[in-house]
Amino acid sequence: MRLKPLIAALSLGLAPAVAWAQSEPVFSPDEVRAHVEFLADDLLGGRDNGTEGFDIAARYVSSRFDAMGFKPGGTQGWYQPVNIADYVLDAEKPASATIGTKKFAGGEDVLFGPSPLYGDETQTLTADAVFVGHGREEDYAGLDVTGKFVVTLLGNPPGAAPGKIDKPGIAGKHGALGMIYLVTPENLKGAFPWAQAISYFQMPQSNWLDARGFPKGEDPGLKIGAYVKGLAADALFKGAPTSAAQLYATLAKPDAAPASFALKQKVTLQRTSVVTLKKSNNVIGILPGSDPKLANEYVVLSAHLDHEGTQLDVEGEDKIFNGAMDNAAGVASMLEAARAFTQSGKRPRRSILFVALTAEEDGLIGSEYLARYPVVGSGKVVADVNLDMPILLYDFQDVVAFGAEHSTLGPIVERAAAKMGVTLSPDPMPEEQLFLRSDHYSFVKAGVPSVFLVTGFKNGGEKAFRDFLKTNYHKVSDDIRQPFDWKAGAKFAKINYLIAREIADADQEPRWYVGNSFGERFAKDAPKAPRPAGAPAAAPARSPAVITIPVPAPKKN
Numbered sequence: 001m002r003l004k005p006l007i008a009a010l011s012l013g014l015a016p017a018v019a020w021a022q023s024e025p026v027f028s029p030d031e032v033r034a035h036v037e038f039l040a041d042d043l044l045g046g047r048d049n050g051t052e053g054f055d056i057a058a059r060y061v062s063s064r065f066d067a068m069g070f071k072p073g074g075t076q077g078w079y080q081p082v083n084i085a086d087y088v089l090d091a092e093k094p095a096s097a098t099i100g101t102k103k104f105a106g107g108e109d110v111l112f113g114p115s116p117l118y119g120d121e122t123q124t125l126t127a128d129a130v131f132v133g134h135g136r137e138e139d140y141a142g143l144d145v146t147g148k149f150v151v152t153l154l155g156n157p158p159g160a161a162p163g164k165i166d167k168p169g170i171a172g173k174h175g176a177l178g179m180i181y182l183v184t185p186e187n188l189k190g191a192f193p194w195a196q197a198i199s200y201f202q203m204p205q206s207n208w209l210d211a212r213g214f215p216k217g218e219d220p221g222l223k224i225g226a227y228v229k230g231l232a233a234d235a236l237f238k239g240a241p242t243s244a245a246q247l248y249a250t251l252a253k254p255d256a257a258p259a260s261f262a263l264k265q266k267v268t269l270q271r272t273s274v275v276t277l278k279k280s281n282n283v284i285g286i287l288p289g290s291d292p293k294l295a296n297e298y299v300v301l302s303a304h305l306d307h308e309g310t311q312l313d314v315e316g317e318d319k320i321f322n323g324a325m326d327n328a329a330g331v332a333s334m335l336e337a338a339r340a341f342t343q344s345g346k347r348p349r350r351s352i353l354f355v356a357l358t359a360e361e362d363g364l365i366g367s368e369y370l371a372r373y374p375v376v377g378s379g380k381v382v383a384d385v386n387l388d389m390p391i392l393l394y395d396f397q398d399v400v401a402f403g404a405e406h407s408t409l410g411p412i413v414e415r416a417a418a419k420m421g422v423t424l425s426p427d428p429m430p431e432e433q434l435f436l437r438s439d440h441y442s443f444v445k446a447g448v449p450s451v452f453l454v455t456g457f458k459n460g461g462e463k464a465f466r467d468f469l470k471t472n473y474h475k476v477s478d479d480i481r482q483p484f485d486w487k488a489g490a491k492f493a494k495i496n497y498l499i500a501r502e503i504a505d506a507d508q509e510p511r512w513y514v515g516n517s518f519g520e521r522f523a524k525d526a527p528k529a530p531r532p533a534g535a536p537a538a539a540p541a542r543s544p545a546v547i548t549i550p551v552p553a554p555k556k557n
Contacts, residue, residue, distance in 0.1 A: 025340035025497070032392075032489035035064075035332035039305075040324035040480050047323060048309025049084060049359040049366075050278035057305050058283045061356045064335050065285030068342045073284030073353055073375055080282040082358055082369045085116035085215070087275040088204040093122060095271035097226060099235040109232035111194075112271045113201045113225065116215050119275030125224055127177050129236065129263040135167035135179075139260050146175035149267050151236065154181045154192060154227070158255065172221020178269060179222055180236070183229040184248055194229065206362035208369045209277075217372055224269050239264035280306075280358040282366045284375060287341055289504070291349035296379040299504045300353045300448075301337060301496070302367060302439050303330035303387040304360030308474060322479040325468065329489065330387040331356055336493035337387075337500065348504030350382070360388070360439050367439035371446040382509040383409065384450040385500050386440035391455045392488045393464045398423040398456030399495065402435040406519065407449035407512045408529050409503070416498035420491065425456045447523030449510040453496060455488070 038044075038060060045053035062078035074080040089095060095106035104110040115123075128148045133139040135152035150171045156164065171179050183192050210217035228236055237244040241261050250256050283305065289295030307323025322328075338354045341347075353376070359365035374381050399422055404410035414424050427434070435441065440450035455461055472478040503510060512519025513531035 023343065023345050025343040027336055027340060027490035027494045027497075029486035029490045031336050031339065032329075032332045032493065033484070033486045035335050036324055036328045036484070036489070037480055039328035039331060040322040042320050042322065044322075046309040046311075046321040047305060047307045049280035049306045049362065051309060053309070054280060054306055054358070058281050058356065058358075061283045061305065061331065061335070062285070065283070065338070065354060068285070068338055070285035070287055070338075070354065073286040073355075074282065075375060076281075078283055078285065080284055080370065080373070080375055081279050082282060082366055083209040083211075084206060084278050084280055084359060084362070084365060085209050085275055086204055086206050086278070086362075087114045087116045087119070087273050089114045089202065090120075090272035090274050093272040095269075097228070097232060097270070098268040099228075099232060100238060100265040102231075102235045104228075104232045104235075106271070107198050109228060109230040111197055111201055111227040112269075114205055114271070114273040114275075115224070116205075116207055116209065116273070116275050117213065117220075118273055119277075120272070122270065122272040123224055124268065124270045125177060126266065126268040129180065129265065129267045130260070131182075131237075131240070131258075131263055132171075132260050133258045134165070135170060136165055137170055140170070140174050141260075143174075143260055143262075145171070147177050149178045149180050149269070150174075150176045151180045151182055151228075151263065153251070153258070154183050154187050157257075168220060168222055168225070172219075176222060178224035178226070180225070180267070180269075181227045182233055182236075182244075182247075183227050184251060186248075186251070188229065192227075197227065206359065206365060208359070208365045216368070224271065226269055236263060236265060236267070280366070282358055282370050283356040284370075285338070285354045287338075287348065287352040287354070289349050289351040290347040294349045295351050296376075297350045297382045297509060298353050298374075298376050298379055299348070299350055299500055300355060300381055300384040300443065301334050301387070301500055302355045302357055302384055302443075303327055303334040304358070304366065304439055305331055305356040306358050306361055306366075308361055314476065316476070318476040320479075321474070321476055324479050324482060324484075325391060326389040326473065326478055327360070327387075329390050329392050329484075333387050333390060333489060333493040333496060336490065337497040340493070340497045341501075348501060350504040351376075351379070352500065352504055353381070357439055364439055364442050367442035368445075371442040371448070374446075381443065381446075381448050383503050384440050384443035384448055385496055385503070386438055386443075386450065386452040387492075387496055388438040388452060389454065390489070390492045391461070391465050391468055392484050392486070392492065393468070393482065394455075394460045394485055395488055396422070396455035396461055396491070397458040398425040398461070399453050400425050400427055400456050402427065402438075402452040402454070403440060403444070403449075404451050406516045407451075408508075408510050409449050409451045409499075412502045412506075412510070413451060413453070413499055416495050416502065419498060420495055422495060423456075423458070425458070428457050428462070444518055445522055447519075447526060449512055449519075451499070453492075453499075455492065 308321035357366035
């Protein structure tokens with residue numbers, strides 16, 4: 001068996017628990033290199049979640065946690081199992097909508113997404129339809145939508161904050177069978193380009209399921225969802241008090257408030273989803289805190305362990321997406337920071353969760369599951385420090401800390417950087433919206449102040465970063481043959497260690513700034529800190545309308 005050398009390597013990590021004797025930690029480039037070389041080896045097949053290669057990587061990480069003397073932090077030893085569904089529309093059984101006497105194929109003025117709830121089962125649902133305006137609670141006044149399709153405008157009313165109206169949730173509460181989003185001509189010009197939407201919904205999707213089989217742990221209530229435009233919308237509003245064209249004209253007026261009314265046409269929606277179920281694990285080690293008053297508060301150091309696996313349809317002989325930089329380098333930095341805590345001989349006052357996460361590449365699945373089920377019992381997660389894809393190709397002289405400006409984590413990051421002669425730089429690529437695109441954001445949505453560091457653009461960093469994104473990001477060339485600077489890896493581990501150390505030892509847990517919209521939206525009732533001059537009250541970026549139906553985000557590439 002080719003796996004014998006791997007098993008032998010894993011066994012080397014099963015050393016006795018560390019004895020605590022205080023000393024200044026030394027950060028080792030060789031340790032970082034050893035972790036990356038193992039995790040990015042071809043024998044792991046690219047570490048896609050649910051594969052043997054990922055399981056070997058998980059065993060490697062857990063053996064390191066064991067050697068460091070940590071406590072198993074999962075629900076099954078070192079592991080927190082996550083049920084994952086991969087699902088896609090069945091191309092051999094095309095989706096369709098019949099409105100009145102007219103039938104529209106999926107993509108032909110009607111659009112469906114797949115569902116993880118109805119694997120290999122063709123859904124055929126027929127019912128009356130009711131137009132409910134913007135889909136707010138008040139728009140249902142006097143209406144009976146039980147067992148019917150509700151038709152709602154895409155997006156929110158003018159002036160409404162994004163994400164504030166749970167349209168599917170409201171519809172489900174009123175007993176609706178399904179939801180149909182009306183895509184107006186204005187939507188097509190801006191927030192909902194139809195060709196892009198078709199491409200999105202034809203993509204395979206992934207999501208985590210709870211023990212009941214519900215995606216994201218929530219009973220959706222609704223059985224099906226769809227989008228309609230053009231001729232399908234005209235057919236839907238045929239014979240109604242207001243035609244589709246008249247409705248569009250009304251919406252063009254300032255402060256338009258269209259009335260709700262029953263539609264005349266019977267609607268049949270049909271789709272088939274192909275669903276594959278699998279399991280993968282978050283790997284969790286706990287370093288218990290030393291302060292009885294603070295030990296029930298937890299600082300998370302997270303790094304995603306998965307990558308894109310082996311893809312046979314790519315050109316060339318190399319089919320393995322090794323993910324050396326993304327994110328073997330992040331896991332290696334996390335493990336070296338963890339080793340520094342044990343090497344220091346000084347236990348932190350707060351407890352620390354060291355976590356290697358699954359399924360980041362499929363939409364932050366592992367971190368979202370951990371944020372929902374944080375394995376801390378009666379304890380509380382107070383911060384997440386996330387390590388994802390540091391570009392370890394040069395001696396970085398600055399770092400970018402996404403999220404630092406939103407909470408009291410900012411000054412902590414700045415102090416850690418200053419200790420190392422490293423400066424803190426603003427986001428050089430705001431158009432990429434990186435604050436929303438890695439695992440820390442799952443904790444943000446759970447109300448936890450979080451920060452995500454990347455190596456900065458100084459000292460040749462911009463060229464290295466942009467060249468990597470262009471040439472190696474999510475490509476088979478992201479492997480160990482890149483010219484790694486292993487000293488930069490040790491340096492990156494140290495700065496993240498210093499950040500986590502200060503958070504863990506501080507008298508007060510991190511707090512969102514007063515008026516910061518992430519804190520106001522996701523941790524409304526939590527204590528806030530005064531906002532220093534210049535700290536933005538930035539709003540979360542508006543999600544693309546194409547994902548307003550409750551389906552997971554696509555892979556970040």
